[in-house]
Amino acid sequence: METSVNYPIPGVVYPSRARAEAALASGAWIAATVGDALRATARRHPQRLVFIGEDRSLDLAGFDEATERLGAGLLALGLAPGDRAIFQLGTTVETATALVACFKAGIVPVCSLPQHREVEIGQLTQQSGARGYFVQADFGSSFDLPVFAESMMARHPSLEHLVIVRGERAGASSLQTLIDGMPLDEARERLSQVRPGLSDVLSFQLSGGTTGVPKIIPRFHAEYLGHSSGWMRRYRIDADSRLIWSLPLMHNAGQLYALIPTVLTGTSVVLMSKVDIPRMLDLIGQHQVTHALSIGPIAPQLMAYPDIARHDLSSLRLFSTMSRADTLEAHLGVPCSNLYGITEGLLLGSPADAPADARHRTQGRSGCDDDEIRLLEPGSERPVPEGQIGELCFRGPSSLTGYFSNPEANAQSFTSDGFYRTGDLVTARRVGDALHYAFEGRLRDNVNRGGEKIGCEEVESHVSQHPAVADAKLVAMPDPFYGEKGCIFIIPRPGMQAPDVQALGRFLVERGLARFKCPERVVEVEAFPLTRVGKVDKPAMKRHIADVLEQEGKP
Structure with a gap:
């Protein structure tokens, strides 16, 4: 496939052709779009159960069909390839369907959160020029997201198309109605006319920052598939693995860890709409989950939970967390490892069979051999000696090429030779023959x-x-x-x-x-x-x- 960009978006800093071709040659990028990758996987394993939700589940054939019909339905609604859409959805089967339907149609999700309000949604809408808006009708009981979305649409005229997920509302489109109203043959014919290139934008992810203006990170089809594949290799995740995810699916980690593996190999994922420790442990035993991951409060809550022994965790091969993996491993009785991830494009981790020094005393190493990592003296471009704390800087096939429409941030975020400055302080530690990286703190406020x-x-x-x-x-x-x-x-x-x-x-x-x-x-x-x-x-x-x-x- 061509590395070209078929639906260019002004303000996006695209990977160069040389970078794309080198990444494809090394295997760091995968030569497919997300839509085509799912279609191929569904043909191989149509009956494999891929999403297990709290109130419904989907096999690969059903997931592929639903995303085909919804993607075409969104185009029929008036959205077009290259358009952006605000997403305020929780972690459900419908969210996975909506995301991949947009990927197939060339519509770019702006991965915000249901908890975001006027400040964040207003800024993201203005920055992205979003035309679509997806909200979940039954997210929580104390805040009406559809009413909020209507108020934001009244303030921001670029927002034209409101899609209600897990519910209905007069004057808006229902996700389920869009699926039901689009015949599969017509959907496939309509989507056959949409051909994103490997370097087309897949989604707009958000960066945590120190200012009130969210920074938008474009991720690209072939790049994102390759990035997820590298993480799967690092953690020994394959088609026979079964994952569990209870944090926002909108997060970069949620999509790389829980969404894209189903697209690539048909890996099964148990989705939870909220963190509930006893329920999570029950589901691990019930569904024979092999891999679990925490980027937030899950690990501390697990360590505070006293009844681990009454749950069957025999299937669990690895639990990955941001820190304190040694304490969690002692508590759970299963292998645990620390991790590090940043939406700008670097993932570090260690598999279950890595030495304890790597799993417990570092955040691991990259799953991509093409990633280059430097530790620099803060405020300079001078490398620190091995074993000393420095600012983590990196460049590679999935590293940020530039924030969307933000030349000021781009001018400040890279070294003179293109390494992204994370603002995080780490130490390089040699475990065996490889360097691993231990998180020490942050520079940014x-x-x-x-x-x-x-x-x-x-x-x-x-x-x-x-x-x-x-x-x-x-x-x-x-x-x-x-x-x-x-x-x-x-x-x-x-x-x-x-x-x-x-x-x-x-x-x-x-x-x-x-x-x-x-x-x-x-x-x-x-x-x-x-x-x-x-x-x-x-x-x-x-x-x-x-x-x-x-x-x-x-x-």
């Missing part, structure tokens, strides 16, 4: 709440608009379940008191900030601590709140 990156600058900007707040600084505080939560230090206006957590949360949500970004502790201060050169000393604030929590008996 954000809070990593269970895998969701919260930009401190964004939250501070909103908090500072509160009438009682003169200034505010957000820092990460340790949390046993989420790893980190946000603690806001507030200097109140003269004669006023800082709002408490509940009042501040109400204020921020009313401003349109996602609830998960709201600070979960407020500390009122007269002044912020300063460094010797007069800058605000956030490390001192972090130490302060960590000491307070320790005194309170909260780890």
Whole structure:
């Protein structure tokens, strides 16, 4: 297949032809689009069960057919290849169907979250120029996503087509109705006219950042297939494996780990709409799950769960987590390994048969032999000696080619020879003959709440608009379940008191900030601590709140 771009999107920095051809030659990219990969897998294993949901399941033939009919239905609705669509969907079989239907039709999902509100959806819509909007009608009980979507469409005229998933609403299209109303033969004929190139955009993923403007990361068909395939090799995942996923399917990790393996090989995936530890463990035994992964609060909750022994985990070959794999392995009694992943294109991990030093004391190594990794002195391009902490920088077949329509961020994000600067501090450690990488901390100003990156600058900007707040600084505080939560230090206006957590949360949500970004502790201060050169000393604030929590008996 040609590496050409058949549906160009202004503002996308595409991989060069030389890069694409080299990646295809080495096997780091797979010479297919996601749609064609699924069609081929479905022909080989039509009856294989691929998605096991809480209320329905799909085999490969049914998944391929549903995505064909929905993809063609979206084109008939008025969307076109190259159009973008906001996605606010949970982790369900319907979400997997909607994503792959868009991939087949050349429609580009903007992978936002159901928890995002006016601020995030407004910015993403303006940046992406989205014409489509998918929302889940039954996501949670306290917030009406279809009503919210209608309000956003009224504010943003580019949004023309609303698709309701797992429900119906007057004036909008129902996902199921679009599927049912499109005959399969007609769908296949219509989609045969849509031919994305290997370097066409597959999806718009989001980067966690330090500012209030989400950065959009284009991912590409052949590149994304190859990236997922490399992760599968690293973890020994194949067609006979069975995975479980309970975190957002919109996340890069969810799609690389749980969605694309079904497309490539027909790997079965158990989908959970929310984290429920006893239920997860029951499902692992019931469905003989072989691989589980956590990028957020799952591992800490598992370690706090006292009844592991009553669950059958004999099928589980590997549980991967962001950190503390040694503790989790001792608790579960199954092999566990640390991992590292960044949406900009690097995945590190270790398989179950790797040495304990690799699995427990590092985040592993890349599944792609073409990836180049350097550890540099922060703020420079000087490599650090092996064994010393440096900023993790990388380039490779799946590494970011450029944020979408963001030349300023692109100018700051790469070294002079094209290595992406992660802002993460790691140490290179040799295990056997290979270098592995151990996460040590971050340079950038954000809070990593269970895998969701919260930009401190964004939250501070909103908090500072509160009438009682003169200034505010957000820092990460340790949390046993989420790893980190946000603690806001507030200097109140003269004669006023800082709002408490509940009042501040109400204020921020009313401003349109996602609830998960709201600070979960407020500390009122007269002044912020300063460094010797007069800058605000956030490390001192972090130490302060960590000491307070320790005194309170909260780890």
